[in-house]
Amino acid sequence: MTDDDIIICRCEDITLRQIRELIAQGYHTIDEIKRVSRAGMGPCQGRTCRQLIARELAGALGVPIEQVEMPTFRPPSRPVLLSTIARGEADE
Amino acid sequence: MKEVDIAVIGAGPAGLSAALACGKSGATTLLIDFMDAPGGQLIKQTHKFFGSERQFAGTRGIQIPSIFINQLSQMPNVQLVLGVNASGYYADSGVLTLEDGGKFIKVKAKRVIIATGAGEKALAFENNDLPGVYGAGAVQTLMNAYGVKPGNRVLMVGSGNIGLIVSYQLIQAHVQVVSLVEAAGRIGGYLVHAAKLRRAGVPILTSHTIVRAIGEETVRGAVVAQVDQSWQAVPGSQREVACDVICLAVGLTPLVDMMWQAGCEMKYVPALGGHVPVRDENMRASNPAVYVAGDAGGVEEASSAMISGEIAGISAAVSLGFRAQDADARLALLKSDLAAIRSAPAGEKIRAGIMSAMACGGER
Structure with missing residues (x-):
């Protein structure tokens, strides 16, 4: 299997090979992989790749998927323009 | 800052049903959806529903949103906002942040019903x-x-x-x-x-x-x-x-970002599609200000989403002292409807999953 051609994070173009290399290097949580590769930091905020990465981690570490630590979820959960936030709260 | 009794995030089958229940109770209710038309996945369900008449058996999915909207539009205590993105929930203050076409809006809600649905795996x-x-x-x-x-x-x-x-x-x-x-x-x-x-x-x-x-x-x-x-x-x-x-078509997973943000206790339940909030039979999460409805609490289908939405709506309203006259009888009926839907052989995995997602494996 050419894991170079398997996209895990569509937003940031991260392949299965990159994820596997990171796990081999000792990045063993979704948050660590996110911070070092940007997987999950694109417009969809990990909705597509999070479970795929979790499954890959579970397989590599030999643990059930529920034991893979989930990343931290912070607002905004969807992309918001900086200019929107900079303008501040709209008058109601 | 705008203040409401109950904010409902998502105007799909669960959110529409939840908002209608809140509206009937008299609570001030804000129903929010990021799409420009209400209905969530109903907008493409061209087939006729089956099951019980209470869940619109014989009606096509695409016809259901307008049935709810017609009733909601008669209610002065309910406001529907479309094309609005609920981007964050701050559990310490109960404040929701919304984005409306470049405008940034904060809403303080005493209760939040999260009906954000599911995404494709x-x-x-x-x-x-x-x-x-x-x-x-x-x-x-x-x-x-x-x-x-x-x-x-x-x-x-x-x-x-x-x-x-x-x-x-x-x-x-x-x-x-x-x-x-x-x-x-x-x-x-x-x-x-x-x-x-x-x-x-x-x-x-x-x-x-x-x-x-x-x-x-x-x-x-x-x-x-x-x-x-x-x-x-x-x-x-x-x-x-x-x-x-x-x-x-390899399955759906609940969209639960806001429940993580709300600090709700979460549990990985494969039969329900992924991580779901631990909840009681009234759909209340471990953060007592947060209720979950529909696929966001576990992937099932639109009929059960409408039921769990109404359960969440009635319960959230009752928790604030807004009790419609028939609230208790209606809750009992809804719970038996839900049990009936899940009683089919195909519902066996769902039943096990729901038990697993309940706080103490049953009533709390």
């Missing part, structure tokens, strides 16, 4: 980023909501009800479904849907999976292979299928 295979690879839900939206044909020859991956129904709707739109592959040894969805496909001549290949998409600029085919019991491709079983669309 992805699949890892070679060339899975080629244009022409779609989620089955996306294809259904293209066809039924926008009237766009996704292509001419479709390989469907996954035989749950979504894979089966979208395949049949593709055929109705004169798109050829060249094959349906299912990694498990048996069909996942209802046999009545699968039988329609077989009658239409669609080959259903169980114990088969997609290995790679073929094509340079866009999909022009796929390689499928038989899988053994440990889901590994059987050597020598690979073969090529000509197609211009690969449609992934």
